[in-house]
Amino acid sequence: MSGKSAVRQTIVQLLSHMRDGKEIREYLHRFSQVDQTRFAVVKVGGAVIRDDLEGLAAALSFLQTVGLAPVVVHGGGPQLDEALSAAGIASDKVNGLRVTPDAAMPVIRDALTDVNLALVDAVRAAGGRAASIPFGVFQADLMDEAVFGRVGEPTGVRRRLIEAAMHGGEAPVLACIGETPDGRPVNINADSAVRALVKDLQPYKVIFLTETGGLLDADGDMLSTVNLASEYDMLMEADWVTGGMRVKIAEIKRLLEDLPLSSSVSITRPEDLAKELFTHAGAGTLVRRGEKIFE
Ligand code: ARG
Incomplete structure (x- = not known):
């Protein structure tokens, strides 16, 4: 399928879900009103890039x-595992963070740059405009070199490259390589990078594009909405919430705490992005901070 027809298919799919154009127009109006550097941060995992690059590019x-302008951040977990093992470098994880010896840094830089360029090329092939920004955005301090090696904790975001891409009408596509104050490259965990970016840009939407496309309940059905103010404690205690899901929910809670109440997080699949954004019912999981009714 060519890129253009994939975009057309997205539009046809969206049209088939609407009763009338009102819903779509409303959301389009709402998303267009915010300054476009503040529309959405879209996080894409390495697995989606590996398995669904075309769908992803079509969605973006x-x-x-x-007329909307997303800022895209991507990881590259599976690609890094592969590149490091090909280079004969062990990739251990401590507390979920990839221990990064000095020798791993150039391998990681090159592998993430490849992933980054593959995504940018795919967006262009789908008729979109994208700018490759594999590094130069995230400022970071070494976390604990003795334990993690060259893993950085983000301390700030240099917006210049992001803004320059957006002024040129291109979606900035960021990889998670940061620099220490003295200019050494460091490996940044993609979720930490997203948090730093979100804190700085204050987007209206934070969108996670994943393969599952949302959070699943005890029966494996998609949770349509999560209101953290009323449901967080219940979710953290529920025995059907898996460890991985608990981490994700806690992470999203932290993200939303840095944002205005009007912002929300959507988890969805690339194929469902249009429906998630432009309909009330959505397709995926919408997480809001919500407000406590009873204190
Ligand atoms: N389109 C709206 C939004 O993106 C609502 C989405 C609802 N999604 C859901 N999974 N319940 O903000």
Whole structure:
């Protein structure tokens, strides 16, 4: 399928879900009103890039087709595992962070740059416009070199490259390589990078594009909405919430605490992005901070 017809398919799919155009127009109006550096931060995992690059590219260029400007951040877990093992470097994890010896840094830089360029090329092939920004954005301090090696904790975001891309009408596509104050490259965990970016840009939407496309309940059905103010404690205690899901929910809670109440997080699949954004019912899981009714 060519890129353009993938975008067309997204639009046809969206049209088939609407009763009338009102819903879509409302959301489009709402998303267009915010300054476009503040529309959405979209996080894409390495697995989606590996398994669904075309769908992903179609979803991102679809947003541009309707005049919206996402900022994209990507990981590269599976690609890094592969590149490091090919280079004969062990990739251990401590507390979920990839221990990064000096020798791993150039391998990680090159592998993430490849992933980054593959995504940018795919967006362009789908008719979209994208700028490759594999490094130069995240400022970071070494976390604990003795334990983690060259893993950085983000301390700030240099917006210049992001803004320059956006002024040129291109979606900035960021990889998670940071620099220490003295200019040494460091490996940054993608979720930490997203948090730093979100804190700085204050987007209206934070969108996670994943393969599952949302959080699943005890029966394996998609949770449509999560209101953290009323449901967080219940979710953290529920025995059907897996360890991985608990981490994700806690992470999203932290993200939303840095944002205005009007912002929300959506977890969805690339194929469902249009429906998630432009309909009330959505397709995926919407997480809001919500407000406590009883204190
Ligand atoms: N389109 C709206 C939004 O993106 C609502 C989405 C609802 N999604 C859901 N999974 N319940 O903010």
